[in-house]
Amino acid sequence: MGSNAERMRKAVYPGSFDPVTNGHLEIIRRAANLFDKLVVLVSFNGAKNACFTPEERVEMLHKVCYDIPNVEIDSFDGLLVDYFSEHGCDIIIKGLRAMSDFEYEFQMAHINKHLCERAETVFLCADSQSTYLSSSMVKQIASLGGDISAFVPASIVGDINKRFDKERK
Ligand code: ADP
Numbered sequence: 001m002g003s004n005a006e007r008m009r010k011a012v013y014p015g016s017f018d019p020v021t022n023g024h025l026e027i028i029r030r031a032a033n034l035f036d037k038l039v040v041l042v043s044f045n046g047a048k049n050a051c052f053t054p055e056e057r058v059e060m061l062h063k064v065c066y067d068i069p070n071v072e073i074d075s076f077d078g079l080l081v082d083y084f085s086e087h088g089c090d091i092i093i094k095g096l097r098a099m100s101d102f103e104y105e106f107q108m109a110h111i112n113k114h115l116c117e118r119a120e121t122v123f124l125c126a127d128s129q130s131t132y133l134s135s136s137m138v139k140q141i142a143s144l145g146g147d148i149s150a151f152v153p154a155s156i157v158g159d160i161n162k163r164f165d166k167e168r169k
Contacts, residue, residue: 011035011122013093014043014080017057018050019160021138021152023130025064027095030124032068035091040065041083042075051139051163064153081116092121097131143167 011031017024017040032038042057044050052060054075061073076083084092092112094105109121126133138151142164149157 008036009090010037010039010088011091011093012039012041012080012084012087012089013095014041014076014083016044016050016135017042017061018052018135019057019060019138019152019156020064021130021133021135022150023095023097023126023133025153026127026130027093027124028065028071029068031093031122032071034122035070037070037072038068038093039072039074039087039089041080042073043077043080044075045077045079056159060156060159063155063159079115081112081119084112084119085116090118090120092119094121094123095126096123097126097134139164 011034013028013031015024028038028040040061042054042061044054050057054077058073058075065071065073074083074087080092083089092109094109096102096105105121105123109123112119112121133151138148138160141151142148142160145164148160152160
């Protein structure tokens with residue numbers, strides 16, 4: 001076998017994670033099983049209006065990924081392909097919930113490949129339990145005082161509720 005087979009395969013899973021949900025965590029666990037190392041990358045250059053600071057999002061990710069040894073959490077506010085190249089990544093991971101995700105992610109995958117020839121994207125299909133789940137839904141429910149415990153890991157339910165309790169006061 002060539003040296004390629006022995007090389008560590010490092011994947012990067014970028015997203016807003018504002019906040020991380022059970023859907024994200026399921027993709028993280030599966031991707032961590034497929035690659036030697038997985039970097040979960042909090043990206044905050046997007047047009048989305050974030051609710052949590054990048055530091056808070058990183059902290060929540062640390063809490064929910066504590067038991068996955070080959071996962072590293074990082075944040076970045078530049079172009080994903082720049083991070084990809086500078087940190088020696090091999091694969092970009094994306095989760096796909098429905099056709100609505102597909103169109104945007106398909107476009108992003110092509111653009112990333114255009115910007116960096118090495119940047120291959122691997123799509124993992126959301127499991128049936130979380131295919132309807134999004135960070136925005138979680139925020140909407142929490143902002144109205146609803147129960148989010150079925151949608152996010154137990155260790156961060158308090159952090160999310162605290163933010164919205166403050167806003168409701
Ligand atoms: P959101 O759309 O919930 O704000 P992000 O921007 O953080 O999510 O998404 C990061 C990545 O995770 C994207 O590839 C997105 O398609 C994927 N993802 C988001 N929610 C889920 C889910 N419930 N199941 C699987 N993948 C998901």
